Amino acid sequence: MNSSIKDYIYDKLLPRVEKPGRYIGTEWNSVHKELKNINIRFAFCFPDTYEVGMSHLGMKILYHLLNDKEDIYCERVFAPWLDMEDLMREENIKLFSLETRDYIKDFDFVGFTLQYEMSYSNIINMLDLADIPKLSAERGEGDPFVVAGGPCAYNPEPLADIIDFFMLGEGEEQMLEVMDIYRKWKARGLTRVEFLDMVSTVPGVYVPAFYDVKYNKDGTIEDIKPNREGISLKVKKRLIKDLNKAYFPDKIIVPFINIVHDRIILEVFRGCTRGCRFCQAGMIYRPVRERTVEELLSIAEKLVESSGYEEISLSSLSTGDYSKLNELVEKLMSKYEKDRVGLSLPSLRIDSVSLKLMQDVQKVRKSGLTFAPEAGTQRMRDVINKNVTEEDLINSVGAAFDTGYSNVKLYFMIGLPTETMEDVDGIAELGHKVLERYYQVPKSQRGKGVNVTISTSCFVPKPFTPFQWEPQDTIESLRDKQKYLQHKLKRKGLSYNWHDPELSYMEAVFARGDRRLSKVLIRAWELGCKFDSWDQCFKYDLWMKAFKDCDLDPDFYTIRKRDLEEIMPWSHIDVGVTDKYLKKEYEKALKGETTRDCRINCTGCGINMLQEGGVC
Amino acid sequence: MMSIRLKFIKGYETKYISHLDLMRTFQRAIRRAGIPINYSKGFNPHPKMSFASALGIGLTSKGEYLDLVVEDEISGEEIMKRLNEYLPKGLRVIDAVTLEDKAKSAMSLVTHARYYMKLNFKHGIDIEKSLSDFLNSDVITVFKEQPKKNFQTVEVDIKPMIKEIKVLSKKGKSQIILDCLLASGSKANLKPQLLIDAIKNHIGSTFEVESIERIELYADRKGQFIPLLSIDNR
Numbered sequence: 001m002n003s004s005i006k007d008y009i010y011d012k013l014l015p016r017v018e019k020p021g022r023y024i025g026t027e028w029n030s031v032h033k034e035l036k037n038i039n040i041r042f043a044f045c046f047p048d049t050y051e052v053g054m055s056h057l058g059m060k061i062l063y064h065l066l067n068d069k070e071d072i073y074c075e076r077v078f079a080p081w082l083d084m085e086d087l088m089r090e091e092n093i094k095l096f097s098l099e100t101r102d103y104i105k106d107f108d109f110v111g112f113t114l115q116y117e118m119s120y121s122n123i124i125n126m127l128d129l130a131d132i133p134k135l136s137a138e139r140g141e142g143d144p145f146v147v148a149g150g151p152c153a154y155n156p157e158p159l160a161d162i163i164d165f166f167m168l169g170e171g172e173e174q175m176l177e178v179m180d181i182y183r184k185w186k187a188r189g190l191t192r193v194e195f196l197d198m199v200s201t202v203p204g205v206y207v208p209a210f211y212d213v214k215y216n217k218d219g220t221i222e223d224i225k226p227n228r229e230g231i232s233l234k235v236k237k238r239l240i241k242d243l244n245k246a247y248f249p250d251k252i253i254v255p256f257i258n259i260v261h262d263r264i265i266l267e268v269f270r271g272c273t274r275g276c277r278f279c280q281a282g283m284i285y286r287p288v289r290e291r292t293v294e295e296l297l298s299i300a301e302k303l304v305e306s307s308g309y310e311e312i313s314l315s316s317l318s319t320g321d322y323s324k325l326n327e328l329v330e331k332l333m334s335k336y337e338k339d340r341v342g343l344s345l346p347s348l349r350i351d352s353v354s355l356k357l358m359q360d361v362q363k364v365r366k367s368g369l370t371f372a373p374e375a376g377t378q379r380m381r382d383v384i385n386k387n388v389t390e391e392d393l394i395n396s397v398g399a400a401f402d403t404g405y406s407n408v409k410l411y412f413m414i415g416l417p418t419e420t421m422e423d424v425d426g427i428a429e430l431g432h433k434v435l436e437r438y439y440q441v442p443k444s445q446r447g448k449g450v451n452v453t454i455s456t457s458c459f460v461p462k463p464f465t466p467f468q469w470e471p472q473d474t475i476e477s478l479r480d481k482q483k484y485l486q487h488k489l490k491r492k493g494l495s496y497n498w499h500d501p502e503l504s505y506m507e508a509v510f511a512r513g514d515r516r517l518s519k520v521l522i523r524a525w526e527l528g529c530k531f532d533s534w535d536q537c538f539k540y541d542l543w544m545k546a547f548k549d550c551d552l553d554p555d556f557y558t559i560r561k562r563d564l565e566e567i568m569p570w571s572h573i574d575v576g577v578t579d580k581y582l583k584k585e586y587e588k589a590l591k592g593e594t595t596r597d598c599r600i601n602c603t604g605c606g607i608n609m610l611q612e613g614g615v616c
Numbered sequence: 617m618m619s620i621r622l623k624f625i626k627g628y629e630t631k632y633i634s635h636l637d638l639m640r641t642f643q644r645a646i647r648r649a650g651i652p653i654n655y656s657k658g659f660n661p662h663p664k665m666s667f668a669s670a671l672g673i674g675l676t677s678k679g680e681y682l683d684l685v686v687e688d689e690i691s692g693e694e695i696m697k698r699l700n701e702y703l704p705k706g707l708r709v710i711d712a713v714t715l716e717d718k719a720k721s722a723m724s725l726v727t728h729a730r731y732y733m734k735l736n737f738k739h740g741i742d743i744e745k746s747l748s749d750f751l752n753s754d755v756i757t758v759f760k761e762q763p764k765k766n767f768q769t770v771e772v773d774i775k776p777m778i779k780e781i782k783v784l785s786k787k788g789k790s791q792i793i794l795d796c797l798l799a800s801g802s803k804a805n806l807k808p809q810l811l812i813d814a815i816k817n818h819i820g821s822t823f824e825v826e827s828i829e830r831i832e833l834y835a836d837r838k839g840q841f842i843p844l845l846s847i848d849n850r
Contacts, residue, residue: 013672020632028644028704254628254644256704258635308644308702339647340655 006101008394009093017083021257022050025098028254029306031067032099038070040182041103043097043144044557045112047531050078054124054253055261057315058113058150064249072179075099077110078128079122088129095130104130109180110144112163112362116508118503118532120159120222124525125150125160129141134522136164136209141192147178150295154237154284155463157569158510161518165196165409168204169237169571170270172247177202200231204238207231211572212514219556221514221567234612236574243270243289248299251306263311263344264303266296268328272317273599277385277589278374279418280462283577286607287616288321288343291349293328304341311342313573319345321599328356329363346370365456367408369400375416376426382592383418387587390430394437401438406447408434413474414481415459415504420569424481427454434494455497456482456487462511463570464577466585469562472508475501506532508558513567520550578606617654619715620684620692621722622699625679629650631708635670642682648702652687652839668722668833669800672807677830679730681722681844683715711845722844725754727836728779729800731808732793734826740789741822747781747794750818758814771777774814775804783784791826796839799831 012018026032041151044063046053049266053059059076066074075097082086087093094103104110110132111121125135132146133139139146148159149167156166167174178199200207205311210231214222256264271288272281291299300312314318316322331342345357373393375381381388397408412427438450459469459476478501489496503524510517524546531537547554562568564583581604588595595603602608608616625842626638632643643663646653686695692712699709737743742746750756756775760765767783777799798806808828817821834841 011699020673021634021637024629024632026629026705028641028648254704256633256641256642258637260639305648308647310643310647340661378641 005093006096008337009096009101010497011085012126013084013090013091015562016087017081018258018594019081021255022078022081023084023098025076025101027256028308030076030099030253031063031613033067033071033073035100037070038073039186040073040109040179041102041107042066042072042074042111043077043107044049044074044107045077045104045110045123045126046115047079047112047119047126048115048531049081051257051259052257053078054255054259055266056113056115056267058171060252060265061247061249064251065172065178065255067596068249069176071183072572073099075102077104077126079126080538081172082531082537085125085129087295090451095110095126105132107144108186110146112146112148112150114148114150114159117152117158117507118531118538120521121525121529121532122511123159123162124521125530128525129441134445135161135518137161139164139192142598143192145195151281151284152317154280154513154573154575155511155513156206156208156573157213158517158521159516160489163208165199166206167238168206168235169551169575170240171238172240174202174204174238179207193293197228197235203236204572206235208515213569221571224565224569224572234574235570237284237576239287239576239610240285240289243291244295248449250299250302252303254307254309261313262309263313264307264309265315266300266303266312267291267315268296268319268322268325273321274318274387274388275385275583275598275603275605276374276596277383277466278315278413278462283318283464283517283582284575286576286605290323291326292332293468296311296328297331297335301335301609304339305338310340312336313344313346324558326357326584345437350382364465366407369397369470370407370409370411372411372415373430374411375419375423376412376428376430377423379592380416380419380423380426382594383589384413384416385594387597390433393430394433398437398440399435401441401446406438406449406450407451408451409455410434412454412456413459414456414485415478417459417467417470419473421481421484422554424484425488426441427456428485431489432492435491438493450493451495452493452504453495453497455499456485457499458501458510460504460508463568464575464582466582466589468568468582469564469566469586471561472505472558474559475505478504499537501539503532506538506540506584507557509554510557512569514559516550516552520546523549558589576605576607576610578609581605617762618686618689619719620686621715622682622684622692622696622709623680623711623712623844624680624707624709626671626675626680627706627708628676630704631676631706633706634673635667639667641664641707644697645702645704645707646684649695649698650689651684651698654685654687656723666721666723667848668726671830672809672828675731675808675828675830678710679832679843681726681833683722694765709744713845722833724802725835725844726801726833727799727803728797728841730831730834731796731798732784732829732831733784733791733796733808733812734791734818735823736826736830737790737792737823739822740796741792741819743783743786743792747783750815751778751781753818754766756814756818758817760810773812774806777804778811795831797834811842 664685
């Protein structure tokens, strides 16, 4: 690319945007390579701002995984913020990568990570800014392959017309297999469709164009079938058998500007055994695979040394369940206390918060505590299989108050299956009980300025969960419940936050959507939708207009109850957890029966059959 | 425990890094380099380091200063060598001195800053004459935004804050580099952008700013402008 454009972007555009630090690209540990030695250029795109995208662990791993290969250059791309986008469009600047400021339309791969549904409109916007055809069918020889992965790729269908192929599951091995095939394809000078044919042989790769979807008159799916020889009926997700042997970079990029999670993220394990029925992550990331304490200490040491970060955060779906948590925390604390490297423990479950751990961690840095009871009554918690009692919560919160904490956050969901106003009322009651517990601590011993924050999100039924057949609660009903809680939680020391039900409604559309939604996405983008996960940008009315223009009813995807025998848009995707298990869990949920943690005893979800020699 | 003063360059790659981000960048580089920095006492200890002066976003500099307190006996040379291995592109330490006990901080010493401003004029101009007209005005008023007061504007006379402006070089008819010595520090502070506004008020928007670079920070010692590193700090 013309180097004067690159300089122009840097010298003339950046002074005119609010946060030029988002677009610099020379952060510590960022990778800069000689282009003449590069065979494959990969644009790793996160469809949100720099601050959000740079906080994402998967990107950190895959960035260095690819760049460790001599002939591959992986660069980062984020959604330019509105001010930058305006300037780019005004001055006819195309979407560029951060490291070289080259236009990504000239790359071999443009890869999006799908972390949440409401980032999809940004994918369309980024393709448009990049001057890459938005529809897969419109891309020709010479255009990059537009690929995607990440948790939302397990229901890839809403993006089926846009993405050339998806990579399902954990990417540490699969990504390099795809690169190997690409090298061969490039050397032989074959066509675009020939590459898709070749790459579809990599386990976990899904090429949507190689499948046909037929619909019934009522809009449900009649069947999904491969339309070519040699394409498998089902695509199985990939997983790493032994996390201790998996690739992990010994360095991470240290941003100049403040990002959302500006610290070392130490992933202690993948998967979760709790089996909460609303939780998609708990199902799709199975099975549980732990890293050893030794491996974690070794990773931490390399990252602390190479980054200079002052904080390590232990991360997983339920860090309190790590079997050697005490040992790990003790060793990290004793090793890093003198260097003033702090430790944080997010997402501890109520029943596993240990007072000692909290006190240990407090030695270095003190922060507020977060608990997620998820529902307000025991009945409701049994339905969702959140095996936590009110007593557990009060005990843990009490222990926190006793040791001087005065700032506590409680997370709940409203709109859960079978929910009644009694369950909603339970949320308010629990909030009051927690506050009462604070006042039981003698005045001289308790922390000052008590604040109990109650947050409710609106439940979104997700694919591959026992609630995938359930309707979502209506916007009106969710709003009534929020109003009720606002009224009930008016008290000094309590505060109440709630999520916009319209946003949750849209999330529900795309979570369980089919491939007819690709055209809605493009239409919504044409109407001006982007950055939907940002309050100030989300435009519900435009989304509704997009559905109308495309002659589709969004209620079909949200508030419709699915028949147990209905063919789901994702039924050709295999995440390991079986349909049979999900149905059994669904039935138990409706009866209010709980299922034990599968660390204690296998509950037969099917994940151990996903690949040869089971990994559970 | 001892104090070290570092002089560093903030170059092209880091010109958009804000002051707060620059502080964090140095803190992390210091950790990576294993420099035994001293921490403040108290509930939330922070590394003892302070910068002489915040540099505006978009400006480069050849003369920034940073004071550090270190635990062990370690030479300025050694700190410079180690830090330069661990600083991101665009930041480089170019000199270091060990300070005497009870030396004043760089921040409290600085009174003036020198800037080179590269301007591109649309038409030829007699810059010397325009400048002397400009500087001979009795007052040079300009409107200044006050970020802490809801961006209300206030009229200020910047003339007392301009120590000197001269033409450093000319390239062809249109490119002129001005050498400006301006008040900088806690007592009086003139940001170069404000001076540009004032010049534009005087001669019209006949030019564009190509770049502004800070060259040096000084302490005024009885009319002598001494670079912060050369100061007798006892």
